[in-house]
Amino acid sequence: MSAPLLNAEGLNAFYGRAHILFDLKLEVGRGEVVALMGPNGAGKSTTLKALMGLLEGTQGKVAFDGRDILRLPPYKRARLGLGFVPEDRRVFTELSVMENLEAGRQPPRPGATTWTPDALFEIFPNLGAMPKRLGGQMSGGEQQMLTIARTLMGNPHLLLLDEPSEGVAPVIVEQMAAMIVKLKRAGMAVLLCEQNVHFARLVSDRAYQLDHGRIVREGGLD
Numbered sequence: 001m002s003a004p005l006l007n008a009e010g011l012n013a014f015y016g017r018a019h020i021l022f023d024l025k026l027e028v029g030r031g032e033v034v035a036l037m038g039p040n041g042a043g044k045s046t047t048l049k050a051l052m053g054l055l056e057g058t059q060g061k062v063a064f065d066g067r068d069i070l071r072l073p074p075y076k077r078a079r080l081g082l083g084f085v086p087e088d089r090r091v092f093t094e095l096s097v098m099e100n101l102e103a104g105r106q107p108p109r110p111g112a113t114t115w116t117p118d119a120l121f122e123i124f125p126n127l128g129a130m131p132k133r134l135g136g137q138m139s140g141g142e143q144q145m146l147t148i149a150r151t152l153m154g155n156p157h158l159l160l161l162d163e164p165s166e167g168v169a170p171v172i173v174e175q176m177a178a179m180i181v182k183l184k185r186a187g188m189a190v191l192l193c194e195q196n197v198h199f200a201r202l203v204s205d206r207a208y209q210l211d212h213g214r215i216v217r218e219g220g221l222d
C-alpha cells in the first residue's frame with residue numbers, strides 16, 4: 001500500500017505560549033476528501049495553518065508525499081503542491097476573474113492535474129459566466145469560488161480548504177458542494193474545515209472531529 005499523501009502525527013501547535021493543538025494524528029490519502037469538523041474555536045483553522053507552516057513552533061511529524069515538511073517554510077510547501085485557501089478568501093478586487101486566475105498560475109506539476117481557466121470554468125460555471133467581472137464586484141460566495149479556482153491554477157496535489165460553506169447563500173453552498181465532488185472526480189485530494197454537517201456529508205469520504213484542540217472522533221459520516 002502506498003503512503004498517504006499527507007500524514008501528520010503528534011502534531012502540536014501554539015499561538016505564542018498558548019498551546020492550541022494536542023498530538024493530532026491525521027492523514028489524507030490520494031484522491032480523498034476529508035473533513036475536519038468541530039465547533040468554533042476547536043482548532044480547525046489552526047490545523048490547516050500548522051500543516052501549511054504558518055505557525056511558529058509547531059511540533060510533530062508532517063509528511064507530504066513521503067517527504068518530511070515540518071521545517072519547510074510555507075512557500076516551499078506550496079511548491080511541493082500544497083494549496084491553501086484561507087478563511088478570509090481574498091481576491092484581487094481590481095482584477096477580473098480571468099486576471100485573478102492568471103495570477104495563480106504555476107508551472108505544471110508532475111503527477112498533478114494541470115488546470116486551465118477553461119477546465120476550471122467547467123467546474124465553476126458561475127465564474128465562466130463572468131470572466132471579465134472585477135473581483136470587487138462579486139458576491140462573497142463567488143469570491144470564495146474564485147479563491148479556490150485561483151489556488152487550483154497552482155496545480156496542487158492537495159487542497160487545504162477553510163470553511164468553504166461559511167457565510168455564503170444556501171444556493172451557493174450547494175454549488176460549492178457540487179464543485180468539490182467534481183474536484184474529487186478529477187482526482188484532487190482535499191482537506192476541508194467544516195462546521196456544516198450537511199455539507200461535510202455531501203462532499204467528504206470521512207471526517208475527524210476536533211474539540212478543544214484534540215481529535216475526539218474519526219470515521220465515516222452517516
Ligand SMILES: Nc1ncnc2c1ncn2[C@@H]1O[C@H](COP(=O)(O)OP(=O)(O)OP(=O)(O)O)[C@@H](O)[C@H]1O
Binds near residue numbers: 045
Ligand atoms: N491568532 C491567534 N492568536 C491567539 N489565539 C488564537 C489565534 N487564532 C485562534 N486562536 C485560538 O485558537 C483556538 C483555535 O482556533 P481556530 O481558529 O483554529 O478554531 P476553529 O475550529 O477554526 O474555529 P472557527 O470555526 O471559529 O474558525 C481558539 O481558542 C482561538 O481563540
